[in-house]
Amino acid sequence: MRMSNLHHFTEHHRYCVSREFGLSGLDGRMLGSAYQPMVGAFAISLYRLLFEHVPAESIGYSEAEQQRKLFLTLGIEPNEKGRKFLVEQASMLEAVGLLSTSRIYMAETDDYLYEYELLPPLGPAEFFATQHLTLLLRDKIGKFAVLALREQFWCKEPEEWGRRSLNKENISVPFYDIFQLNTHVIDYELEQALAEVATVRQPAPRVEEPVIGYSDIILRFPRESVNRAHVEKLRFDHAQMGMINYIARKYGLGPQDVSRLLDEDGVFAPDGELILDTLQHKASQHFRQELKRQEKREVAAAKVVSLRSAAEEEQPIAPPEQSVEMEYYVEVPPQFISKCDIHQYNMMLRNEPYTRLLQTFFPGTIPGQLLDIFDNINLNYKLRSEVINVLIHYVMTLAATSGEQRMNRNFVEAIASNMLMKQVNTYEKAVRYIRDQSKVKGKGAGTASASGAGGTRQRTYAKGNRPAKPEIPISVDDGTAGAVSEEEFAAMMKMAADIKASKKKGVTKTQ
Structure with a gap:
């Protein structure tokens, strides 16, 4: 617990406790045998006292109370010496991974609220596989005591089972061989309802990019700037800081870039309100300029060494994600x-x-x-x-x-x-x-494919002022014509003979 001023940590400040686990008999033995020699009995007593703030059969948060309860229950005087002692005990629990302390600023009361989040003790296998905890325990109780303590947590396997381990076969049945789930439809109403009534803390999204805070901006902002007063008002304006962080992530800006953009004219209104459109426009221009500079740097680097092909993947951090039906x-x-x-x-x-x-x-x-x-x-x-x-x-x-x-x-x-x-x-x-x-x-x-498949006609376009060529219908053999009878065939042959005879007479006359 980093505490620079003990007046910010008194018996009058409120606190609450949160945990998402329960203590088993093995956990209690680990606290008494492994953790207590490292941090001391008083620190373990503080841990158990905080654990009892939430009923043993439940998980979640305790009610907010004044820290006077902690001082009186532990028998600590509420003075500077007592505060420093309580801070030291909590710090030791934090160092070994049993406690995480957070301080929340309450703007309406101009005061702090402390949250003590308890973490479960490690099991024997994980504890003795953690090097720094094992070495700390060795420094406290000695090497042979550590080895003896480790043996106390294990029950050995029978010899007849150990000799047959090579013939071991896993015959367990997997989940989906027994149960069938309807995965074709996602029930968002159920997921939302479970999230609303859940008392446990939802896992935080994976964040790889640091969030730009007010301190990151004000430390880089020039004191003589006209916009200095407007930037100082952002300290408790979480809505505008959220918009600044969104624009910074959207255009890949760092704290120095954000400070330079906030120092430009027209970013703030006369009443100190941040003009989002102006800031976004300037951030877009900076983003484009940075892309051009990056291209030039890459071209220059290509003359010396080959460019790296793999680019780093960025994980999005965003305001609460919106689901898609x-x-x-x-x-x-x-x-x-x-x-x-x-x-x-x-x-x-x-x-x-x-x-x-x-x-x-x-x-x-x-x-x-x-x-x-x-x-x-x-x-x-x-x-x-x-x-x-x-x-x-x-x-x-x-x-x-x-x-x-x-x-x-x-x-x-x-x-x-x-x-x-x-x-x-x-x-x-x-x-x-x-x-x-x-x-x-x-x-x-x-429609176009149907018209193309229905006939062999092609559209003819007019050139200049000349009219388009008329479309001439083409007869198509549809298979409906029948066979010629003998009488019709004889009449057709007679007609052909007459035509041939008339042609011969015409040739004779000309000669």
């Missing part, structure tokens, strides 16, 4: 079939910024002309990011499945303006829009 799922494009399944692809369309989606389509550098198109749609048309993602999916799918070149500014902006006219402002409306467009194109292609 299965009726609004779109098909995975051909270039993504080997990279992700349909669930992952649709979650990416719904939650990722359009800049990151473009990076997944282009493993190298995003073409500048293409980035200009979607930046213009985002900044001028004010389409939401999820709607732009669906537009990118639609255009990329057309380009991949048809032989025509679809990626041009007029085509993309025509679709975007049509979306604006039809008020397509949500993910669901965007999916319905591209489905309707696909149906229209499918009907047009079907």
